[in-house]
Amino acid sequence: MKLLMLGGTEFVGRAVTEAAVARGWQVTVFHRGRHAAPEGVTALHGERGGGERGDGERGEGAGPEGLAALREGEWDAVVDTWSGAPSAVRDAARLLAGRVGRYAYVSSRSVYAYPAAYGLDEDGPLVAGSADDTDAEDYAAAKRGGELAALDAFGERALLVRAGLILGPYENIGRLPWWLDRIARGGPVLAPGPREMALQYIDVRDLAEWTLGALEGGLGGAYNLVSEVGHATMGELLESCVRVTGSDAELRWTAPEDVLAAGVEPWTELPVWLAPGELRDAMYGADVSRALATGLRCRPVAETVADTWAWLRSIGGVAPQRPDRPVVGLAAEKESAVLR
Helix, strand or coil, rough: CEEEEEEECHHHHHHHHHHHHHCCCEEEEEEEECCCCCCCCCEEECCCCCCCCCCCCCCCCHHHHHHHHHCCCCCEEEEEEECHHHHHHHHHHHHHHCCEEEEEEEEEEHCCCCCCCCCCCCCCCCCCCCCCCCCCCCCCHHHHHHHHHHHHHHHHHEEEEEEEEEEEECCCHHHHHHHHHHHHCEEEEEEEECCCCEEEEEEEEHHHHHHHHHHHHHEEEEEEECCCCCEEEEEHHHHHHHHHHHHCCCCEECCCHHHHHHHCCCCCCCCCCCCCCHHHHHHHCCCHHHHHHHHCCCCCCHHHHHHHHHHHHHHHCCCCCCCCCCCCCHHHHHHHHHHH
């Protein structure tokens, strides 16, 4: 297979690129050249539209003329992780439609109209979006616009990968890295309960493997791509962090109502965790039977945690941070106040 990766130097794009190289595919990476491309690929440089880029940086884009390096060449498939203005997906997809077999767009379950009901499958109601939108302020609308752009250019050859929470090595959002760093420091740790709270996420490498397999198998259409509900629990995630870091951390499980009463923000101050309610149902209640039936396999949470910790240590312990995303985590002073 000949793969064109739009992006490919950070988190999801890097995982897809490395998985494709490991399969023996011929991989071309199109990016701006600000980060080193993975080994074993052909690198092309250019600039896409304005707004947030697939690698998480912002700036004024060059529009279609920035795609000059892609005006020639043929590929079996494209993977696009763009998270900004849908017009950038539109421009790339239109340019490549006659020279590429299939187009995988890494979208998001945010495209479902909120609140997404627990157990919602891919046929649920969607937010409005436009492939011509040059604005990326509304994340859900931008992702839906990107889907529409891929569908407009590729039709049934478009694969819409609706991911949820993504964890694993190379994470540049800061969720699992924050928990690992916090727990590595040891001492009493605010552990938001209940311990048995079911999570639904996907390891970035499992996302990569399923996406490449789907492209190879000629799949199209939309797929919710996260683990089954309850693949792991909040307790298993945090206890894995304690084990791999070898710290003396003491997890102090705290009831959701007490966490909220202390003014602690779910998801941002305590990454991954959500209090009971419609947001948690929407985030951690997807029907993934379609993906499971087409080969999705999810590794144990302990493996995701261990490999992320090993990666963090290999880069000096400080994870990269996407400049367009807020820094997550709970301030030490606030945590201490809650634990008193």
